[in-house]
Amino acid sequence: MFKAVRKITVTEQIMEQIAELITSGQLQPGEQLPTERDLAVQLGVTRGRVREALRATRLSA
16 A cells, blocks of 8 residues: 655765756766766755765766
8 A cells, every 4th residue: 555665865866866867868978067066056965975976876877
């Protein structure tokens, strides 16, 4: 009857947003992302979280 509640980390949320930009075509292959600092400000997170998400995204590709 119930579905399991999905726990999602900040890092996973950042990764999902980046993936969505790619799949929606808003981010083209080879296009550079904003700097870590700019991404952190735009997402309201620390640069460390952005760095972690980018590292994890590279590992999962």
